[in-house]
Amino acid sequence: MSEIFKKHISKFVQVSDDEFEEIKKFFDSKKVVKKENLLEEGEICRHHYFVLTGLLRKFFINEKGIEQTTEFAIETWWITDNFAYENQISTEFYIQAVEKSTVLYITQEKQEKLLEEFPAMERYFRFVYQRAYAAAQKRIQFLFSLSKEEFYLQAIRNHPEFVQRVPQYLIASYLGFTPEYLSEIRKRLLS
Amino acid sequence: MSEIFKKHISKFVQVSDDEFEEIKKFFDSKKVVKKENLLEEGEICRHHYFVLTGLLRKFFINEKGIEQTTEFAIETWWITDNFAYENQISTEFYIQAVEKSTVLYITQEKQEKLLEEFPAMERYFRFVYQRAYAAAQKRIQFLFSLSKEEFYLQAIRNHPEFVQRVPQYLIASYLGFTPEYLSEIRKRLLS
Numbered sequence: 001m002s003e004i005f006k007k008h009i010s011k012f013v014q015v016s017d018d019e020f021e022e023i024k025k026f027f028d029s030k031k032v033v034k035k036e037n038l039l040e041e042g043e044i045c046r047h048h049y050f051v052l053t054g055l056l057r058k059f060f061i062n063e064k065g066i067e068q069t070t071e072f073a074i075e076t077w078w079i080t081d082n083f084a085y086e087n088q089i090s091t092e093f094y095i096q097a098v099e100k101s102t103v104l105y106i107t108q109e110k111q112e113k114l115l116e117e118f119p120a121m122e123r124y125f126r127f128v129y130q131r132a133y134a135a136a137q138k139r140i141q142f143l144f145s146l147s148k149e150e151f152y153l154q155a156i157r158n159h160p161e162f163v164q165r166v167p168q169y170l171i172a173s174y175l176g177f178t179p180e181y182l183s184e185i186r187k188r189l190l191s
Numbered sequence: 192m193s194e195i196f197k198k199h200i201s202k203f204v205q206v207s208d209d210e211f212e213e214i215k216k217f218f219d220s221k222k223v224v225k226k227e228n229l230l231e232e233g234e235i236c237r238h239h240y241f242v243l244t245g246l247l248r249k250f251f252i253n254e255k256g257i258e259q260t261t262e263f264a265i266e267t268w269w270i271t272d273n274f275a276y277e278n279q280i281s282t283e284f285y286i287q288a289v290e291k292s293t294v295l296y297i298t299q300e301k302q303e304k305l306l307e308e309f310p311a312m313e314r315y316f317r318f319v320y321q322r323a324y325a326a327a328q329k330r331i332q333f334l335f336s337l338s339k340e341e342f343y344l345q346a347i348r349n350h351p352e353f354v355q356r357v358p359q360y361l362i363a364s365y366l367g368f369t370p371e372y373l374s375e376i377r378k379r380l381l382s
Contacts, residue, residue, distance in 0.1 A: 060332060060335075060336065062335065062336050063336065068335045068336065070328070070331055070332060070335065071328075081328070082321070082324055082325035082328055083325040083326075083328060083329055086321065086322075086325055092332070115314070115317070119310050119313070122310070122313055122314050122317055123306070123313050123317075125317055125321075126306070126313055126314075126316055126317040126320060129317060129320035129321045129323075129324050130273070130277065130316075130320045131277075132320075132324045133273055133320050133323045133324040133327060134273035134274040134277055135274075136324060136327035136328060136330075136331065137261070137262075137272070137273055137274065137327060138274055139327075139331060140261055140327060140330055140331060140334070141251065141261060141283070143331070143334050144251075144253065144259045144261065144367060145251065145253050145254070145259065176335060
């Protein structure tokens with residue numbers, strides 16, 4: 001199972017088999033069933049998750065009591081509430097399994113140690129954060145520039161694997177509209 | 192002037208004077224006057240900017256022809272269109288001086304070399320990207336959860352230095368509303 005993680009690291013940096021055996025020790029793994037929460041609002045955000053199999057989402061409950069999804073994570077993606085994780089403070093987010101999933105996870109303290117001891121992992125995480133940051137900037141741009149309908153079309157175009165895999169009501173939750181509105185858009189697109 | 196950069200690096204990693212002399216060689220510096228553009232829509236995004244003095248903003252022109260500001264950068268902040276910079280493709284953004292500013296800048300190619308040659312800089316940039324990513328996630332959360340008025344209040348509370356320093360019409364552009372609407376909110380708050 002950890003082969004998935006090793007393969008992902010190897011995309012960015014070189015790590016020998018022996019080194020990887022040491023790196024692995026910093027992580028624990030966990031299986032979660034569909035709808036199980038890995039993180040809940042109000043908890044200290046202790047872990048950074050790497051998805052080995054399955055699909056997770058991150059959401060918060062807005063002032064209307066509606067779940068607003070802000071992120072998905074499929075295989076080989078990292079997910080956490082980064083601000084709360086770094087500062088070891090309580091989170092406003094939930095992280096929930098959309099499908100039965102297997103994750104690796106690490107604590108903030110162990111991650112710091114890992115990066116100090118393994119410069120290759122420092123480099124690996126620099127790439128991970130750099131890409132995640134670029135993607136978040138793109139998301140902010142789209143939130144300002146695209147209409148809701150364009151946003152949905154963009155999602156279909158750029159991430160067809162998500163749109164097929166994720167239940168419609170969660171896509172609506174990610175795009176920031178009601179399932180009814182999404183259903184209307186879909187009807188309009190099909191006609 | 193580069194002392195500002197050295198001091199910033201030292202907040203995260205240790206770099207000797209000799210090392211810093213080598214690191215400095217990867218960068219060029221530039222002065223820009225108020226309203227001067229460092230980057231324009233359609234250009235390949237070649238540089239990553241570090242603000243030594245002054246204030247920059249990043250914006251795109253939306254489909255209504257209005258400048259939508261997505262980021263500001265004051266002293267010791269990094270700014271670029273990260274997606275376009277990493278992939279060396281053309282940008283949809285402008286980076287413009289809000290005040291007379293001095294910046295250090297580096298090309299993507301040189302940055303890659305710098306990080307390969309100086310593990311301390313790999314570590315420094317890992318911190319830079321990690322924090323920037325966490326801040327972008329917070330911004331996405333606020334874009335979904337706060338009303339425009341709350342967003343403005345939050346900006347006053349969390350970044351009073353910006354709100355005082357940045358012209359009102361640019362604050363409006365960052366918050367995604369018209370200068371008239373901002374002026375209305377301000378009147379309401381004062382009354």
